[in-house]
Amino acid sequence: MERTTNIQLGFTEADLQRAAGPTSFSRGEDYAGAVQGLDIGETSIRAAVPGRETYRVELVVTHQTGLTGSCDCAYGADGHFCKHCVAVGLAALRQTTPVAPQSADAQVPVPPPAPTPRASQDLVTPWLRSLDRDALLALLNEESAADSGVRDRLLLRARVVQADRAEVRDLVKGLLAPGTFAHDGYAERALYVQDVAQATTILRTLIAAGRVAEAVDGARWALWRLAEVYESAGDADELFTPLHGLVAVHLRACEAARPDPEATARWLVGHLLGPFGEMTPVDPADYGDILGPTGLARALALATEAWRNDPTDKAARLKERLLKAQGDVDALIAAYADDLAPDGATHLRIALELDQAGRAGEALDWAERGLQTAGERRDVDQQLVEWTCVRYLRAGRLDDALAVRRTRFRAHGSLASYRSLRSAARGCGRWEAEREAALELLRGNGSRGGLGHSPRLLVDVLLDEGEVDAAWDAAAGHADDRQLRTLADRMRDHRPADALGVYLRLLEPLKQSTKDEAYQEITRLLRSIRACHQRLGTPGEFSRHMAALRTELKRKRKLMQLLDANDL
Incomplete structure (x- = not known):
């Protein structure tokens, strides 16, 4: 269930682009509509984003760190602001009024939020309900005459209502036949996506007609078929949204049909542990009311048995998700605690679960234990470091945040860890001393171990x-x-002779290459070399250098053309 507070976000779409980069931002736009469980708090935003797995995302905005994001996908685990973080940020922006942080004395009026699709529906639905039967029929006829897509969907629904179970089954199977999706081009894939949409419309029609048991069976078969196509295609992002739609229809059909909890538990576990289970964004928690305590217990028993017989990561994750669905946080933590990763990653998972359960103090205790366990390991989970430091900053424990940053810099020196150390030390007013100690360590004058020289x-x-x-x-x-x-x-401006020596050294090995990229780099270097000679007052020497270079490389026609275009 989505939860939001009446707040203004401290970031904009441009901030998301800067944090993610163009590639991740573009991919994140495709996932924004699939974000689940959006929870916008006072200082953080949490949500889940389904994909090959369901990934957990948290965005945090503070004055000290700006916009940061964490996600448990592989790319996010490396410390990157991934496409799932972008999707959650965009979803949050669409539900709130984003504004850039301003100074306390700035008096800039905030414009009202733009209308959202949900607000538009709130206008349309009451109006439709106000129309009588004849007016509604006239409206539908008018819209279907003007839009062939509307007419085709109405015809499909009418056909389904009159068809028997076997006819509906054959219709859905015909639409979802695998064909050659994995090898066809963009146009063929687009047509297949349309066929999936038609199959989904059929299942919705069955639900509306009260044939909910048929809809349950049909949705389960469609999910299996579409996941098989998704898997065989290897790269079929076009199918993600249709998959998401089928999951929603299956859940809706189950809510209406209330199928046997035991049978539903068997299907759910079998589906999620099967070869295509991770291709569909099925969350066991969404089936909590349908399964009930008995069904959830049965599903957990089946998943546990499967894990004992074959202790794969997939089975372990399903156990954890079912424990979450049961709402037994302590049992979930106990399961995590049985296999604590030495880099602190499992401690972070426990901290996140406790924090979500409102047990913030215990969450921070576990995070601290994770950092203590990891010690000065170079591969400590970076998300654990960031999460803990943000919590310290919220609690005003600036010295503790600084201590973590200092330890991480000494254990795994990088420009990023130096910048984090600098930010934390400035917050405490202790940067001068910390800076000197850090530089001494980099120069090899600090204590033994750690970074060294x-x-x-x-x-x-x-x-x-x-x-x-x-x-x-x-x-x-x-x-x-x-x-x-x-x-x-x-x-180049204040030490042109030194800069010139560097440029000449970098130029030399490039002369052997015949690649366009090398020619571009040669041109850039020559422009810089010319600028150095101009500052040194030796333009004649540059002219002689260019004449010799052109003679040496005259056979490289593309390079000569590039030099001509740059007046070199």
């Missing part, structure tokens, strides 16, 4: 701090080509 990271850190000359000194004999290029670009 990290000259390349030191270069990145000094560049990030704007200390270009110090970064240049640290780079001697250590920097890679990327860092050298950045240093040269940053030094």
